[in-house]
Amino acid sequence: MKRFLLILMMIFILPLSAKADMETKYTLIKGSDADIEAFRKALDPWYPFQSIDSPAMMVDGIFEQTQKLLGMKKEMEKIKINLYSNDEKLYVAYLELKDTAFRGFDNARRFRAWYIHSKRTIYINTKDVDSGMLGHEMAHAIVDHYLLVRPPEKTAEILAKYVDSHL
Numbered sequence: 688m689k690r691f692l693l694i695l696m697m698i699f700i701l702p703l704s705a706k707a708d709m710e711t712k713y714t715l716i717k718g719s720d721a722d723i724e725a726f727r728k729a730l731d732p733w734y735p736f737q738s739i740d741s742p743a744m745m746v747d748g749i750f751e752q753t754q755k756l757l758g759m760k761k762e763m764e765k766i767k768i769n770l771y772s773n774d775e776k777l778y779v780a781y782l783e784l785k786d787t788a789f790r791g792f793d794n795a796r797r798f799r800a801w802y803i804h805s806k807r808t809i810y811i812n813t814k815d816v817d818s819g820m821l822g823h824e825m826a827h828a829i830v831d832h833y834l835l836v837r838p839p840e841k842t843a844e845i846l847a848k849y850v851d852s853h854l
């Protein structure tokens with residue numbers, strides 16, 4: 688009986704957890720309500736949006752500002768933002784991707800946030816994020832989609848760093 692219940696629960700819970708929990712103009716954000724609230728607080732107060740409480744407007748504002756800083760405004764499919772409530776959970780996500788998306792990276796390094804082009808996804812720890820970091824990862828997404836040929840890693844990093852220091 689217990690096993691049956693578990694299966695039933697999985698049938699109902701899995702499709703729910705797979706969908707985005709918040710959709711904004713430019714992004715699909717995945718995370719619990721608590722994650723989204725922590726995310727909003729971490730981004731606050733970002734100067735032009737000081738009085739705005741809506742996490743969606745803040746995220747879209749940072750996205751538009753990043754596009755503007757890069758001079759790369761072009762229609763693109765929404766990018767996904769996966770939220771993790773702490774460093775451990777983010778690290779588990781990293782371990783799952785390590786052998787595929789992180790091939791060739793220095794495994795000893797613990798990444799604070801990252802973007803994976805093949806998954807169109809930004810990975811964020813809500814306890815360790817700010818507007819600059821989000822803009823930095825968005826810059827990677829924008830640069831990779833804007834240019835017909837993805838730039839070398841070093842070039843992309845210079846552009847992304849420009850954004851986080853100017854946001």
Ligand SMILES: [Zn+2]
Nearest residue numbers: 823827844847
């Ligand atoms: Zn970077």
